[in-house]
Amino acid sequence: MKIFNKTLVIAMALPLVLGSMSAFAGQDNQQHNGGMNKGHHGGKIFSQLDLTATQKQExxxxxxxxxxxxxxxxxxxxxxxxxxxxxxEKLVLASNFDESAVRAVAEKMSQQQVERRVKMLEQRHEMLNILTPEQKQKYAELKQQQSEKHLMRLEAKKYH
Incomplete structure (x- = not known):
């Protein structure tokens, strides 16, 4: 009977322990992603640029x-x-690997990614062209600082 009780306690405790571990992992991930999303499009940085009301609206x-x-x-x-x-998936599951077909699909996917990236950078360019030359300079400095802080965080995590 004691073995059954121990097994029962372990069976009940295991999901709780694993659930709490994943909750902590999710919390850390949310904090990290939250920080990235705030600065991803420069929203956090734009608030430090002393924008005029017109610039803010644009x-x-x-x-x-x-x-x-x-x-x-x-x-x-x-x-x-x-x-x-x-x-x-069909190409990978086929009995023979058709490198040229895989390469064609992969290149098409890559080209679409390039097009999305170009569109994103075009939109960022439009947004940054609203800034004055002084604001652009400050933006570049803040982006550099942000990049250095991010690198320091990554390096700190690397050794933990």
């Missing part, structure tokens, strides 16, 4: 337009990626 308008465009394309992009992943 940036807000651009962000809303970009967000609307992104949301409109999200479903279509997902469908395209899903089809490409299915193509790759």
């Amino acid at each position: 940036i807000k308008t651009l962000r809303q337009a970009n967000r609307s465009e992104h949301k409109a394309q999200r479903v279509d992009n997902y469908k395209v990626m899903q089809v490409e992943r299915q193509q790759l």
